[in-house]
Amino acid sequence: MANHRLVTLIWIFTEKFGLIFLSMITFVVFARLLTPTELGIGTVIIAIVEIVGMLYSSVLEDPLVRMERLEAKHISTTFWFAVLISLASIVVISLAAVLYTPSPALQWMTAVASVKILFTMMARVYVVEMRRTSNFKRLASRTLLGKIAGGVGGIGVALLGYGPWAVIAQALIMDFVCVVVLMLADRRRIAFCIDGPILRELLKSGTPVAINVLSSQTLQRGVNVVLGMTAGAHAVGMFNLAMRIIDLPRTAIYNGLMSYALPVFARRIGDPPRLIGMISDSTAISGFLLTPFFLGIALTAEDIILLIFGAKWAAAVPLLQVLAGTAALGNLAMYATTALVAVNHTRVTLKAEVITTLLALALVYAMGPVYGGMGAALALLVRMLIITPLQVRGLNTAIGYGWDAFFESSYRSVIASLVMATAVLFASSHLALQGYLHLVGNIAIGAVTYAMAYSVLHPRWPQEFKLVFTAR
Incomplete structure (x- = not known):
């Protein structure tokens, strides 16, 4: 198995x-x-x-x-x-x-x-x-x-x-x-x-899922549309470059994890404690890898854009930093929607998803003409800060996944990532390196610092992570 x-x-x-x-x-x-x-x-x-x-x-x-x-x-x-x-x-x-x-x-x-x-x-x-x-x-x-x-x-x-x-x-x-x-x-x-009855049943059970998905996808793609209406195609181009740097790895990793997680969670709906354990373990492992990854992108944003894409995209650097920080926060409750789909309780967060999406698009509409792409980046950050606790509350309502489980699965990766960020910010200004060597140096310092900090917080993490694939 x-x-x-x-x-x-x-x-x-x-x-x-x-x-x-x-x-x-x-x-x-x-x-x-x-x-x-x-x-x-x-x-x-x-x-x-x-x-x-x-x-x-x-x-x-x-x-x-x-x-x-x-x-x-x-x-x-x-x-x-x-x-x-x-x-x-x-x-x-x-x-x-x-x-x-x-x-x-x-x-x-x-x-x-x-x-x-x-x-x-x-x-x-x-x-x-x-x-x-x-x-x-x-x-x-x-x-x-x-x-x-x-x-x-x-x-x-x-x-x-x-x-x-x-x-x-x-x-x-x-x-x-x-x-x-x-x-x-x-x-x-x-x-x-x-078949009419089958189609009606599919539409009935799929509509809440679709609204949730539409909420998030309208957010990602609707931001580009609204930003284009208010700030023009140039602002969309800058924002899209920064967003693509985040979305390429995030979408690939998240979609892979969710494709695997949905049937796994669905097989455990009759055993809520075991399901909660699976969500917590999955969040801990994903956070261990992804939280420092996205925070690392924020820390090295200037090198990434100027070295790889060129100086004409320099205005995208602060956008990338904000979006990378938003992605790092998104890891904290990344399995919420998938777990709710598995237990067929997507309605508990439906209103929150729709309202926060509309709020974010309204913020883009209001801030786009003044701040351009940064208005869109800040709108996504605001939404993430609001929706994350609402998703945890929805999980608690549906299966009893409470705040204790939320903090237990996330606090180590967050603390270790903050230690990593402090080390990189301090060392970066003292590195006598330029270009790609400067980027590689920052990555190496961040990786070593994060590994040490996480191991101090959780010395037995290799053994416990292995158990997720063998015991559950």
Whole structure:
């Protein structure tokens, strides 16, 4: 059992860290070839399309994953409903673009980008099957192939000088290749059938999940849209570069962890103490790795941006620092939403998710014209400070996961990370190094200091972390 869990996690993170590597290569090339304004335009268009795709995906996918038995009529109903709703959305988005913008170029970019919804939705039933059977090897293969194809296509478009089209081409090609790989690997014939009662049940159980997901995804992608409306495409480009540096590793790591955690948590819903223990252990291990990682990005933000992306992106340095600090705080309750989905209690935080998202977007709208990208970064920080305690309260209501468990799973990584930050800030100004050597020196000092501080707080951490994969 322990070996199976480790193999599963290895395939999950082969996919996710492979994506980080490929995405970083593509993004560095885009940052070199595109202007902030061009990157901002492509980002806003893809953000609008992805919000729609994320909404539909979350309604259908997670409820299917946690079903005890998945039948052919569930598959056919989900697949064909997904196709029909995607086609309707493409028409609506294309018409909205014609009405909203007089620019033919923007109209065409939006219409073409909206086809991504169809590719995303066609893949859902195949992804569900693989998540249910823990076939993460195939999931990893299709995503990596799609990312390679999308990256090559996007870079090719950028080299040809088509600006924002590069961002759109990358997203479209990636999703198209992903769905083709899945359909070739699973050549089932999906009969055209939409079962009304099954569809209603899926929509009923998936809607609260979708609202939660929509809240967070609207936050991530809606910020770009609102910032573009209030501060312009250049501000979106700067903010997006900083956000991408955070989101590339965060999305890959978080999605990998949540893909594994949802079925694991769901199998323990009949034993709340054991479920609470699993959430606490998972949070402790994730915090051990991720809290210093994101805080480290904040500490080395200037070197990262100037050395890798160039001086034209210097204005993104303070944005990256704020966003990295926000990501570090997000580790404290990172499994809350997944645990609530597993026990089917997403409604307990639904209102909080929606209200804090609307608050953040309102702050972006108010501060964007004055502070540009920094207004968006501060809005996300404010939301994180508000939503984290509300998520813990929701877990307490649903399964009895209280503040004692919250602090016990997080305090060591937080304290050790603060010790690390103090050491790096002190040593950085005294290092007689420049360029990449200065960056490497700061990373080395931070890693050693964190490891020592955490070991002092928790000397037996290697043995206890190992037990998570063998005893539970």
